[in-house]
Amino acid sequence: MTDAAVAEVTVAEPREGGVREEERSLASDAWRALRGNPVFWVSAVLIAVFTLMAIWPSLFTNTDPREAILAESRSRPGDGTWFGRDIQGYDIYARCIYGARASILVGVMTTAMAVAIGGGIGMISGYLGGAWDATFSRIGDIFFSIPLLLGAIIFLSSLPEFFNDNYFLVIMKVVLALAFLGWPSLARLMRSSVIQVKPNDYVQAARALGASPSRIIRSHILPNSLAPLIVVATISLGGYIAVEATLSFLGIGLQPPAISWGIDISAAIVGLRTTPHMLFFPSLFLSLAVLGFILMGDAVRDALDPKTR
């Protein structure tokens, strides 16, 4: 044996023996790919800012968004306020900040609910198959055939008066409507990825070991089939925010005195040609929020989809 061979091996050893255990959980997998992606950082900053606005709006403004100064109604940006005042004399900047809460709440809660319902049903129909699959898939198809906006209008206008009692219930009303109509696409997605994972040998091996169905789902199927669901959920979160604004604009989603970008956009229509800033700022905030979540979804998809690497 040559000395060089020994030297080579011994030099290689410290690296080899060291702790360099590469994580392979879903989260760490994604994180490794995400942290080098500038799109991810842009969207993360946007989302962080909007989330902060939703939780502590007073960090951004001291003005009360419901303080109407009619004398200064329709004043332009710079006339004592940053974004001007709207037709009621409200401070548009404060309204935009406070409006984030409704949008973020609706987006996050709708997504959580749709993921829970859709993911659960998709998992059941994919895992059990047969009659369960047929039943759930057909039910999903029925919901799928209802246009989102039309369905939401009917759903919201048929809810009892009880839902208009307080802020939280008004928001829940919209959340329910959107989740109710939004789960089938997530269920389909989950079903297909479960069907893809289920015949893998490692699932069969777990069955051969006598693992219970809950164990198989928990430790084998779920971690390997969750990625597409996360991606689509993130992208659709932005979509739900936009739909919430649409419904509020149409006057059937959130209603004054609740503060929402959709409501403000709707109220600003009167000044479309004379005072466009009333329309511009809430629209800008809405677009940025939706953009943030959609960009995040794109980045997450790139991180989780092995085919794009």
Next chain:
Amino acid sequence: MPEVILSAQDLVKHYPIRSGVLRRVAGQVKAVDGVSFDLHKGETLGIVGESGCGKSTLGRLLMRLEEPTSGKVIFGGEDWSGASGRKLRQMRRNIQIVFQDPYTSLNPRMTVGDIVGEPLEIHSDVVPKGGRRKRVQELLDLVGLNPEHINRYPHQFSGGQRQRIGIARGIALNPSVLVCDEPVSALDVSVQAQVVNLMEKLQDELGLAYVFIAHDLSVVRHISDRVGVMYLGRMAELGEEDEVYSRPTHPYTQALLSAVPVPDPTLRGKRDQIVLQGDVPSPANPPSGCRFHTRCWKAQEVCTTDEPELELRPDGLGAHLSRCHFAEPRLILETVDVSDLEPDTRFAGTEVQDMSDLGAGLGAAGGGEDLGSSAADAGVERSSALHPDTDQAPQDTTRLVDEQPGDDRPTR
């Protein structure tokens, strides 16, 4: 002969073919159609046959991953095809499976420790909670992997190493039977030998009985005590390894054996090679009478009408089970059984451990300064011969060649 531990009795698995809007059953794919055999304690039963003959389905039926259409699997005197719930879980401890493809048989999101430890968690009364990690490390050591790699993920191992992990998972509960569904088919030839030798070693140490499903006749001959040949869901011939390989009486077995490549150039062109005509008939519509008659050169009228029984038929020296009306032995030139011969010391054996394991072991021992054992010496020599310069070593990011010195792949 030792006691029978696993016995298949007339196992049948038919898959319905559904067609039309109403999903009416239009026919049956007869994947396994009446297979019976006994497996004795500590022996290896090889099952061979071409693709689609029902070998793997048979393995899955033995494991109860599929419910048989009819027939029974008797394990240790108990009918385990009827068991369910608790009883089934209990019985699963005694029979385990190793899969063909080492790339899909391990969950990519679990560490090796979790994968090998899963059987112990499911059957939580086998090893107390505190001792599980230690037991997993013992198992890894037993199958020739470095116990320190317990926290690694499957993608950090090579194909051969992954198959070892699969075997470790299979033997974790100390089963008495291991069903091996083509365990080496997906591996490189050199690695095949390592894994087969490992399996033989484990059999000696743990008294395992194997049902070894494969299509590689040489590998099956090497490891098996008895061999069964399957054709279209039925056992065509079943006997001791020597009986089936040296004195085959079923024409199908003869044809199969004559196709085995012979590593002897002087015999080129002199062998009696039987080339079968046509394709395997569809198992959805198997031929009447003897299933092999459509491709058999001996077929006569009786073969198309009467199904021959799997019974003892003379093979020239004794008699073994064969399913042919015209069973007669025929000498087929094929590979010599070398399993009892002394290995030639001039060649590198297959007994060396995986080089990456070796390297890691050295690292743990503090920079590999005390290269005491000759095995380690040989390993270093070989690795340096293969890779005189580390820069030239393949920078494969996904797989690790077993002979590579240390898996120093770039992290992404």
